[in-house]
Amino acid sequence: AQKVTQAQTEISVVEKEDVTLDCVYETRDTTYYLFWYKQPPSGELVFLIRRNSFDEQNEISGRYSWNFQKSTSSFNFTITASQVVDSAVYFCALSEASSGYSTLTFGKGTMLLVSP
Amino acid sequence: DAGVIQSPRHEVTEMGQEVTLRCKPISGHNSLFWYRQTMMRGLELLIYFNNNVPIDDSGMPEDRFSAKMPNASFSTLKIQPSEPRDSAVYFCASSLTGVTAKNIQYFGAGTRLSVL
Secondary structure, three states: OOEEEOOOOEEEEEOOOOEEEOOEEEOOOOOEEEEEEEEOOOOOOEEEEEEEOOOOOOEEEOOEEEEEEHHHOEEEEEEOOOOHHHOEEEEEEEEEHHHOOOOOEEOOOEEEEEEO | OOOOEEEOOEEEEOOOOOEEEEEEOOOOOOEEEEEEEEOOOEEEEEEEEEOOEEEEOOOOOOOOEEEEEEEOOEEEEEEOOOOHHHOEEEEEEEEOOOOOOOOOOEEOOOEEEEEO
C-alpha cells in the first residue's frame, strides 16, 4: 500500500532563513504523481505543485523549489528566504496510476512557523 | 472563476442531531472527494464520486455517514446521528476527472464541525 511520511512535525525558523520540508513516499507503482499542498492558518488547502514519476527535474517557482529523487523516494520542498506569510502546514501527497483514479494519500503534514 | 464552495463554514450541533454538509464543485469538474481532517488521523478520504456515481466509500467511518451527489454541481455529506467524535474539519475537493491519477484536486475552505 502507498504511504507518505513527513517526519518533521513542526519547524520554526526566523524570517529570511531557508527551510526544507522533507517528504518520503512508498509505492509499488512505476507511474505515480506527487503533490504539495499548503494549509495556511485560515484553513483552506492550496495546491502548490504536481510532479510525475518520470520527471526528475527539479523545479523552482520564485522562492519555492522542489527536489524529486526517485533513488531515495523523496520529494522535498525548500523555501528560500522564508517570510512570515509562509507560516502554514504543508502536506505532501501521492497518487498512484494503478488506482485508476486521482485519489490522494496525504502525509501528516509539517507545520512551519516563520517568526519576524 | 469560483472555486469549490462548501457550506456551512462552521457548524455546532448537539450529539444525536443530524448534520448536513454541502459542496459545490468547480464547474466542469467530474470528480468530487470528501475528506475529514483531525489532529489524530490527519487527512482521510471518506468517499469519492466520478460523474455523480460513488466509486469508493470504504473510507466512510460508519453507517451514520452517508453522501450523495444528485447532480454534477452539488453533493452532500450527512451524519445521522452525530457524535462528539465526529468533530473535525470536513473538506470537499473536485478534479477535472477522477479517471487518472494525475489530476489536481482543488479543495474548498472546509466545514468545521463541532458536536457537543
